[in-house]
Amino acid sequence: MTRPPDERRRRFLAGSLLATGSLLLGGCDRLSRSGTLQPLFDASEALTQRAHRLLASREALAREYTPADIAPTFRPNGTTFPRERAYMRLAAGHFRAWRLEVDGLVERPQAFSLEALRALPSRTQITRHDCVEGWSCIGQWTGVVLGDLLARVGVKDEARFVVFHCADRFPGGDRYYESLDMREAYHPQTLLAYALNGAPLPIANGAPLRLRAERQLGYKMxxxxxxLELVDSFAHIGGGRGGFWEDRGYRWWAGI
Incomplete structure (x- = not known):
């Protein structure tokens, strides 16, 4: 198994983040959205992000495991089958008509079929998913390195974030979305995964395609x-905080 040189530092930081952040992430969304305390939380998040990046190099890898460590069943979380009619039609057709649109601040907007993504160079990695709810699970993921896909569309200099728009909706009718900054987007372990444990990605785990950002907590995945939309700001998307749960009080920076 791979043990990056700075793993102990990352583990110490992750433990500190989880210990001090559980109040914010777990059950105190009303507090985190308080107009009085929000500036304090925002400042704390920025400090946490800077501290993490001082301790971990740009290319520091999340730990990778052996096949013997893979869980028999990778636990699904959140939505396990989107009920949107368009998605259900795509699933019924085995996603042959599905396309991943990549646009925004790119030179060459494109739409990729699942077949086209599978034909691109791939990466396989065995990593641990850490959920903010307190559980973890190890699985083997195969997919396209996001940085390689971005190179194909040509990212414009003003792009600061990749926004991931999803098919599923949560109670209240809001469609799920998430985002990464360009540093995490170009990390070698950041994948657009179409396979789990050597088989096509199950619907419960995000088929036909899901994000794996292995240095982040699970709600970013x-x-x-x-x-995929390349942007310079979140202001025009959702609640303007960079993600579905972030709009409801979670921290945008979820590095571990």
């Missing part, structure tokens, strides 16, 4: 991907 957007499932049921439909569109």
């Amino acid at each position: 957007a499932k049921y991907l439909m569109r």
